[in-house]
Amino acid sequence: MIDIQAPIFGISRLRIPIDGEGVTTLVTFSHCPLKCIYCLNPQCEEEQYAQHLTPQELLDKVMVDNLYFLATGGGICFGGGEPCLQSRFIEEFRKIIDPNWKLTIETSISVPEEHILRLIPIMDQWIIDVKDMHPDIYLNYTKRPIDPLLHNLQILADQGLQDRCTLRIPLIPEYNTPELQTESQKILEEKGFKHFDVFKYKRL
Amino acid sequence: MKYGKKVCQSLKVVRKQIADANEIPYEITECPHQGDCPGTCPKCESELRYIENQLNIRRAVGKAISLVGLSLSISSAFATNGEAMTIPQDSITNQTDKEDVLMGIVEQQPAFRGGETALMEFIKNNLRFPEELQETYRQERVILSFNIEKDGSITDIEVMRSPHDAMSNEAIRVVKLMPKWQPGKLRGKATRTKYVLPISFRLK
Numbered sequence: 046m047i048d049i050q051a052p053i054f055g056i057s058r059l060r061i062p063i064d065g066e067g068v069t070t071l072v073t074f075s076h077c078p079l080k081c082i083y084c085l086n087p088q089c090e091e092e093q094y095a096q097h098l099t100p101q102e103l104l105d106k107v108m109v110d111n112l113y114f115l116a117t118g119g120g121i122c123f124g125g126g127e128p129c130l131q132s133r134f135i136e137e138f139r140k141i142i143d144p145n146w147k148l149t150i151e152t153s154i155s156v157p158e159e160h161i162l163r164l165i166p167i168m169d170q171w172i173i174d175v176k177d178m179h180p181d182i183y184l185n186y187t188k189r190p191i192d193p194l195l196h197n198l199q200i201l202a203d204q205g206l207q208d209r210c211t212l213r214i215p216l217i218p219e220y221n222t223p224e225l226q227t228e229s230q231k232i233l234e235e236k237g238f239k240h241f242d243v244f245k246y247k248r249l
Numbered sequence: 250m251k252y253g254k255k256v257c258q259s260l261k262v263v264r265k266q267i268a269d270a271n272e273i274p275y276e277i278t279e280c281p282h283q284g285d286c287p288g289t290c291p292k293c294e295s296e297l298r299y300i301e302n303q304l305n306i307r308r309a310v311g312k313a314i315s316l317v318g319l320s321l322s323i324s325s326a327f328a329t330n331g332e333a334m335t336i337p338q339d340s341i342t343n344q345t346d347k348e349d350v351l352m353g354i355v356e357q358q359p360a361f362r363g364g365e366t367a368l369m370e371f372i373k374n375n376l377r378f379p380e381e382l383q384e385t386y387r388q389e390r391v392i393l394s395f396n397i398e399k400d401g402s403i404t405d406i407e408v409m410r411s412p413h414d415a416m417s418n419e420a421i422r423v424v425k426l427m428p429k430w431q432p433g434k435l436r437g438k439a440t441r442t443k444y445v446l447p448i449s450f451r452l453k
Contacts, residue, residue: 058288061255066321112300115318116266
């Protein structure tokens, strides 16, 4: 196996039914290319919270719920931070787990396309945090351009993976409106996406 | 009911389903854990390890294990249970819709009169190995689910897993022969409960 490690700042067991079907364990990776104002996990950029694990070390930690995963059709949900940046780690992890475990990724897909192409064959479900499909709003809110998101959405659409994707479109206070949310959904429906999670961000 | 306690109760049902499907003795009991429930506790963890060890023993002696996909309905059952536990008792017991069945989340489990030994004896005395399958099958298992109504009668028998229709029909025939059960109880009152029963066919 390739000797690879990833910075992981959280492992949360026994989540039902938050991250897909069945019992899941959420594994959150450090670091994110976006700088969202309402980021849920700002600690993902603070190195002192991370532990650096190999795929085998992560497997040893999550294996405790193997029976639950197999019986309920659950598995691991990768979040963050931006989990797609750890595509090589996830690829190695997939090789050593039970093939019946389901893998879900909760991602902005605002990453270089090589990561998306690597993950497509091994990911069962994608939960994509689209945020907003209007370039200026996206830039204002995330401080990053929308181009990687659009490019990678197109890759997923071209491969006919719309059924495996749930797209999150939040109402972001002071950044978009319910009308703009609806517009974003329509743009995505035109690309063949069908599953949406439309909700409102709250300030904590 | 708080989220952690709901997770705990759902996982108990999963453990029970795994145990029943593999003929591992296991009964659902209350946790002694005090304070907020995070979804698991030392008692729950030790029960999970016990079932895991029992499965390993069965594997070691070459027995087939039933595990993958046994509890696929956990996510929908989770939502159903949450509602059922918060609505008035009369609303629960007066409902007849399938969605309102309590998936094992009861204070007292339903029981075959005379207990588990009497149940096994009843099945053994009535179950016939289908004649037409005697050349092709030797030892198989059918898993049925059904509801125990509040008067102890059995309804809505469904085949969850079966190698052959003839075995499904025979297993259903035997369940239909059963006398009324002692119903499950919630807050001291009889309530409708779902039950999963593995039935083993062995050619003598």
